[in-house]
Amino acid sequence: xxxxxxxxxxxxxxxxxxxxxxxxxxxxxxxxxxxxxxxxxxxxxxxxxxxxxxxxxxxxxxxxxxxxxxxxxxxxxxxxxxxxxxxxxxxxxxxxxxxxxxxxxxxxxxxxxxxxxxxxxxxxxxxxxxxxxxxxxxxxxxxxxxxxxxxxxxxxxxxxxxxxxxxxxxxxxxxxxxxxxxxxxxxxxxxxxxxxxxxxxxxxxxxxxxxxxxxxxxxxxxxxxxxxxxxxxxxxxxxxxxxxxxxxxxxxxxxxxxxxxxxxxxxxxxxxxxxxxxxxxxxxxxxxxxxxxxxxxxxxxxxxxxxxxxxxxxxxxxxxxxxxxxxxxxxxxxxxxxxxxxxxxxxxxxxxxxxxxxxxxxxxxxxxxxxxxxxxxxxxxxxxxxxxxxxxxxxxxxxxxxxxxxxxxxxxxxxxxxxxxxxxxxxxxxxxxxxxxxxxxxxxxxxxxxxxxxxxxxxxxxxxxxxxxxxxxxxxxxxxxxxxxxxxxxxxxxxxxxxxxxxxxxxxxxxxxxxxxxxxxxxxxxxxxxxxxxxxxxxxxxxxxxxxxxxxxxxxxxxxxxxxxxxxxxxxxxxxxxxxxxxxxxxxxxxxxxxxxxxxxxxxxxxxxxxxxxxxxxxxxxxxxxxxx
Numbered sequence: 001x002x003x004x005x006x007x008x009x010x011x012x013x014x015x016x017x018x019x020x021x022x023x024x025x026x027x028x029x030x031x032x033x034x035x036x037x038x039x040x041x042x043x044x045x046x047x048x049x050x051x052x053x054x055x056x057x058x059x060x061x062x063x064x065x066x067x068x069x070x071x072x073x074x075x076x077x078x079x080x081x082x083x084x085x086x087x088x089x090x091x092x093x094x095x096x097x098x099x100x101x102x103x104x105x106x107x108x109x110x111x112x113x114x115x116x117x118x119x120x121x122x123x124x125x126x127x128x129x130x131x132x133x134x135x136x137x138x139x140x141x142x143x144x145x146x147x148x149x150x151x152x153x154x155x156x157x158x159x160x161x162x163x164x165x166x167x168x169x170x171x172x173x174x175x176x177x178x179x180x181x182x183x184x185x186x187x188x189x190x191x192x193x194x195x196x197x198x199x200x201x202x203x204x205x206x207x208x209x210x211x212x213x214x215x216x217x218x219x220x221x222x223x224x225x226x227x228x229x230x231x232x233x234x235x236x237x238x239x240x241x242x243x244x245x246x247x248x249x250x251x252x253x254x255x256x257x258x259x260x261x262x263x264x265x266x267x268x269x270x271x272x273x274x275x276x277x278x279x280x281x282x283x284x285x286x287x288x289x290x291x292x293x294x295x296x297x298x299x300x301x302x303x304x305x306x307x308x309x310x311x312x313x314x315x316x317x318x319x320x321x322x323x324x325x326x327x328x329x330x331x332x333x334x335x336x337x338x339x340x341x342x343x344x345x346x347x348x349x350x351x352x353x354x355x356x357x358x359x360x361x362x363x364x365x366x367x368x369x370x371x372x373x374x375x376x377x378x379x380x381x382x383x384x385x386x387x388x389x390x391x392x393x394x395x396x397x398x399x400x401x402x403x404x405x406x407x408x409x410x411x412x413x414x415x416x417x418x419x420x421x422x423x424x425x426x427x428x429x430x431x432x433x434x435x436x437x438x439x440x441x442x443x444x445x446x447x448x449x450x451x452x453x454x455x456x457x458x459x460x461x462x463x464x465x466x467x468x469x470x471x472x473x474x475x476x477x478x479x480x481x482x483x484x485x486x487x488x489x490x491x492x493x494x495x496x497x498x499x500x501x502x503x504x505x506x507x508x509x510x511x512x513x514x515x516x517x518x519x520x521x522x523x524x525x526x527x528x529x530x531x532x533x534x535x536x537x538x539x540x541x542x543x544x545x546x547x548x549x550x551x552x553x554x555x556x557x558x559x560x561x562x563x564x565x566x567x568x569x570x571x572x573x574x575x576x577x578x579x580x581x582x583x584x585x586x587x588x589x590x591x592x593x594x595x596x597x598x599x600x601x602x603x604x605x606x607x608x609x610x611x612x613x614x615x616x617x618x619x620x621x622x623x624x625x626x627x628x629x
Contacts, residue, residue, distance in 0.1 A: 032128035036115030036142065040103035044365040044373070046234045049276060050300045051365060053228070053268050054376045055097040060227050060268065062101045064220035065094070068213065072102050075206060076109075076141065076173055082161055084204045086147065086176040086188070089213035091379050091424060092265025092289070095177045098213070099143045102175070106141050114141040119150040119412075126153060131160035139171045147176035148187035149416050152455070155191055162201040174204075180458060181210035185502045187455075190495070194537060194580065202580050215262050224264060225271035233276065235303055265289070265377055269296060289379065290425055297383035300375065304363055311359040316393070317349040318359050323388035325360065326374040326381045328406045329413030330367050336360055342405055347398075382421045390432050399432060400439035407440060411449075415440070415456035419464065426463045437467065450475045454496070469503035472496055473516065487527065491535070494523035498542050505549060514549040521546050521562075540569040540584065544591050556598045563592040567608075586615040 043058045044051070052059045075085055089095050099116075106114040113136075117125075122144065144150055154176075161172075181188035188210060194201050202208065216224070269292035272278075278295040301319055308318040321340055325331055331339060340353040340360075349356065360372055367373035375381035389399045407414040418440065422433040444450040454475045457468035476496040479489060497520035505513035520542040527535040543566035550559035566588045574581040593608035 032125060034117065034125045034129075034136075034140075034142070035121055036113060036117055036140075038103065038115040040100050040107060040114070044367075047363070047365055048235055048300060048303050049233055049272060050296055050375065050380055051234065052231055052272065053265065053296075053380070054365070055094075055100060056367075056373075056376070057365070058097075058100060059231070060224065062097065063223045063227065063264075064216050065098055065101070068098060069102060069105065072098075072175075073105060076102075076106065076139075076171065078171075078206070080171070080206060081169060082164065082172045082174075082204055083206045084158065084174045084176065085206060086178065086181055086210040087213055088178055088181050088210045090179055090263060091420070092263040092377060093213045094216070094264035095213060096145055097264070099145070099175060099177060103141065103143070109139075112139045112141060114143075116143045116145060119144075119146070119153065122150055122153045122157065126157055126160075131157060132163040132165075134161075134164060135168075136170060136172055139173075141173045141175065143175045143177065145177045146416065147178040148181075148458075149412055149456075151187040151191050158191070158201050158204060162204055178210075183209060185499050186458075193495075193541075200580075208583070216264055216267075221262060221264070221267040224267040225274075228268050228271035229275040231275070263289070265379060266292065269293060269380075272296065290383070293379040293383040294387070296380045297375075297387055300380070300384055301387060307363055308359060311355065311362065313356050313359045314349055314351040316391075317344075317351045317356055318363065319388050320347070320349075321356060321360055322363055322375065323385045324402065324406055325364065325372055327385050327403065327414055327417050328374075328410035329417065330364075330371050330374045331410070332371045333357065333361075335409065336372050339406075339409055342409070343402070346401065346405065378420055379424060382417070382424055385417070385421060386425060386432065396432070396435055400436055403436040403440065404443060411452050412456070415452060419456050419458060422464055423458060434463075434467075437464075441467070441471065447475070447478050450478055465503060465507060469500060469507055469509075472500040472503055473512075476500055476516070476519075487530070490523055490527055491538070494520050494527065494538065494542070497523065498538075498545060501545055501549065505552070510549065510552055514546075514553060517542065517546040517549050536569050537573060537581070537584070540566045540573075540588065543569070544588055547591055547595060551595060551598055556595065560592075560595040560599055563588065563595040567592050582615050582618070586612040589615070 044056045103114040106112045308315040364372045479493040501513045501517035524539040528539045547559045547562035570585040574585040589608045589612035593605040597605035
């Protein structure tokens with residue numbers, strides 16, 4: 001699965017010649033530089049009402065979050081040379097806007113480099129710079145949005161940074177932003193999974209676990225509504241009222257009405273739809289965010305119709321291409337041209353490619369490097385894609401074909417978009433996004449395509465969990481069919497089996513979960529026999545899961561044996577590297593306590609629980625001492 005690579009470096013650790021499979025690249029003498037996008041210094045222009053809600057325009061004043069900003073500023077100025085932090089929050093919680101505001105605060109400190117690193121830039125820079133010898137010249141804040149999508153690049157990034165000895169006190173801070181992060185499975189677990197020799201990687205994280213972003217206070221939510229309601233429309237045409245005749249006289253009342261979830265974006269959308277007379281909420285029933293997003297997506301569609309008329313291009317073609325570029329996460333001008341030509345060949349637009357591209361440049365804001373951006377916030381962009389692709393002129397098969405072509409041009413962004421649409425909008429098995437996803441799954445003809453699909457599945461999901469478990473299990477089977485002596489291939493398969501066992505267990509499919517866990521233990525045991533330092537931590541993790549699944553099926557003695565073996569391994573690892581492996585030992589002790597209690601050894605269970613609590617207490621105390629001094 002992994003590419004075969006080799007490097008030749010200069011005396012400063014810069015890569016001057018790199019071979020990846022059969023491709024050899026010779027780099028210039030200029031040292032590589034990580035390019036950050038400073039959105040706090042050059043915000044996007046606001047082209048539409050929806051653009052008011054785009055965090056990259058900063059059109060709405062920043063509200064609240066002083067406590068969170070205070071903690072982040074303390075983290076920036078902490079003593080660690082390199083530190084990584086992860087913020088989580090559901091769509092619209094305000095993660096990106098908070099990060100942009102943090103960049104503003106960093107700018108006020110002076111002497112810092114701060115901004116967003118795209119996933120493409122992360123991969124490019126890693127290909128040219130050995131991060132173990134990278135010497136950043138100034139204090140640097142790197143923000144990585146949608147971090148789960150960059151996990152396969154982030155892991156080697158952090159592995160090399162953990163070995164960096166070019167530390168002169170100049171701080172490097174990496175802030176990860178994502179909707180969900182779970183310590184036991186998924187992208188975060190994969191990112192922080194370490195072998196004995198990599199235990200220093202965990203020292204980079206402060207705090208060691210993702211930090212959930214709390215919901216804004218009621219006062220701050222009201223302030224956001226008022227702020228957006230008081231903005232003037234950037235659109236040239238007058239708004240077209242869609243509500244009931246009693247809407248105008250009740251305008252003040254809906255501003256105090258609760259939204260469904262109370263996230264920052266929900267409040268902004270609510271304020272905007274009321275100010276523009278798009279929705280007339282009644283009573284005190286919370287307003288669904290999907291309803292608000294759909295209303296704003298429809299407003300965006302009408303704006304594009306007016307623009308299409310002004311530019312003398314086909315209305316449906318402009319809306320379709322806007323949806324396609326949103327689906328694939330934007331595109332540069334050449335990429336947009338290629339997408340237009342491919343969609344035109346399939347659907348037969350009446351408008352030629354070049355004038356349509358010109359209209360798209362007017363319709364969409366410019367992203368980093370002159371790219372045409374997707375419609376954001378995500379929730380509104382997703383609603384727009386659904387509205388356009390489910391237009392009556394496109395059959396279900398044609399919709400799936402549009403999504404498949406988008407995946408061909410931009411695999412990872414398209415998969416991520418479809419997953420988010422399904423998470424946010426699918427309210428039943430007949431939702432079109434689930435049909436698109438099923439069609440994409442059927443078209444995965446190679447292990448690589450299936451791996452990309454597997455990686456895109458969120459691990460915190462209800463609507464997609466059956467499909468996620470099926471994709472994980474299918475990939476593990478596919479890799480088993482092509483298994484060789486390749487160590488990395490075996491390790492990948494073992495990881496997939498372990499993840500599949502967790503997902504199958506969550507679905508109540510206990511026998512299948514146990515079978516996958518047993519196979520994961522078998523593969524990890526083989527790998528640990530060959531390279532103990534690298535794979536004994538993974539073996540212990542898989543034994544813990546195996547013990548839990550055995551216990552759930554009433555096989556108590558076997559569960560106890562597996563739990564005891566996990567504790568033995570982790571006790572040895574914690575003795576050699578306490579800071580890295582004591583939390584894992586505490587987890588295994590807790591599992592062992594449950595197994596002991598199940599076989600009637602309550603005294604032994606109590607001892608294990610007490611030791612587990614003591615280890616976790618000491619770990620938390622050490623973390624507080626490191627944070628506060």
